[in-house]
Amino acid sequence: MILAGRINANIMQAIGQIAETEWNSGLAEVIAYRDAVLVAQRRLCAYCKRRVYRNEVGFRELDHILPKAQNPRKKLNGVRASSNDKKYRRHTTGYPQFMYNPENLVIACKRCNGFKGSYDALADRSQYPVNYPALSNQFEWIHPYHDEWSLHIKLVATFLYAAVDASPKGTAVIHACGLDKAEELTKRLFEDYVDESEELVDGMMALIHSREPFDTREAAERFARVYGKDPEAIRTCLIDLQAAKAGGSEVLARALDTVSIELGEAGRAILPVAVAAAQGDGAVV
Numbered sequence: 001m002i003l004a005g006r007i008n009a010n011i012m013q014a015i016g017q018i019a020e021t022e023w024n025s026g027l028a029e030v031i032a033y034r035d036a037v038l039v040a041q042r043r044l045c046a047y048c049k050r051r052v053y054r055n056e057v058g059f060r061e062l063d064h065i066l067p068k069a070q071n072p073r074k075k076l077n078g079v080r081a082s083s084n085d086k087k088y089r090r091h092t093t094g095y096p097q098f099m100y101n102p103e104n105l106v107i108a109c110k111r112c113n114g115f116k117g118s119y120d121a122l123a124d125r126s127q128y129p130v131n132y133p134a135l136s137n138q139f140e141w142i143h144p145y146h147d148e149w150s151l152h153i154k155l156v157a158t159f160l161y162a163a164v165d166a167s168p169k170g171t172a173v174i175h176a177c178g179l180d181k182a183e184e185l186t187k188r189l190f191e192d193y194v195d196e197s198e199e200l201v202d203g204m205m206a207l208i209h210s211r212e213p214f215d216t217r218e219a220a221e222r223f224a225r226v227y228g229k230d231p232e233a234i235r236t237c238l239i240d241l242q243a244a245k246a247g248g249s250e251v252l253a254r255a256l257d258t259v260s261i262e263l264g265e266a267g268r269a270i271l272p273v274a275v276a277a278a279q280g281d282g283a284v285v
């Protein structure tokens with residue numbers, strides 16, 4: 001689904017007219033825009049297509065497709081910042097001139113947003129743009145206003161991501177959003193078990209990876225109290241995590257059993273690594 005034309009023109013226009021000094025996330029125009037984008041995106045993250053929940057940062061913040069500024073933790077290297085080489089794309093001067101351009105704003109989940117960071121997806125970075133690029137081929141990225149996600153990325157076995165026909169746009173999004181990283185995929189998979197609470201999953205993963213022995217019932221009840229979840233669902237998840245760490249891959253196997261889709265090349269390649277991550281070595285693809 002392409003976003004262009006799916007958001008009310010008046011709402012688009014209103015956001016384009018807000019001056020930089022006036023912009024804040026509580027402005028009525030910004031709230032209206034964010035809500036309209038979320039509905040147009042069917043409440044799915046623009047990049048991984050998982051549900052974006054109200055309590056996620058991804059709901060409250062809009063992702064800038066072209067980064068608004070350089071990464072403050074990365075010393076700017078001008079040669080690298082104008083290079084089209086993939087490995088230098090986190091070096092960027094940023095595009096403050098497009099910060100409030102509605103076509104540069106989409107909603108992404110917290111995990112994708114965090115991974116993407118300052119990734120610069122302008123196709124030809126040797127030409128610094130004055131006007132916002134209006135064409136799909138000016139981005140080496142799935143631009144939600146121009147590109148149909150499903151023509152570039154497919155979900156395999158519900159939680160693995162593969163580029164359709166080696167699509168360069170699909171490959172770029174998968175890589176920059178961490179959708180090819182086993183630890184990430186494993187966390188996202190477990191989030192589905194426990195109603196998408198990222199903090200809870202991070203807490204459970206930390207417990208599993210710690211060397212301290214623990215009682216699953218007691219731990220599940222503790223997590224359930226903090227996060228208001230069903231202790232039995234959490235306990236099942238903890239037991240699955242322990243099994244995965246102990247050498248089995250039961251939890252992943254179960255997820256795969258629930259679908260009849262045959263694993264593609266990408267899925268076959270990533271599965272052992274996903275299992276390895278659940279077992280605790282944190283390996284990445």
Ligand SMILES: [Zn+2]
Nearest residue numbers: 045048109112
């Ligand atoms: Zn996402």
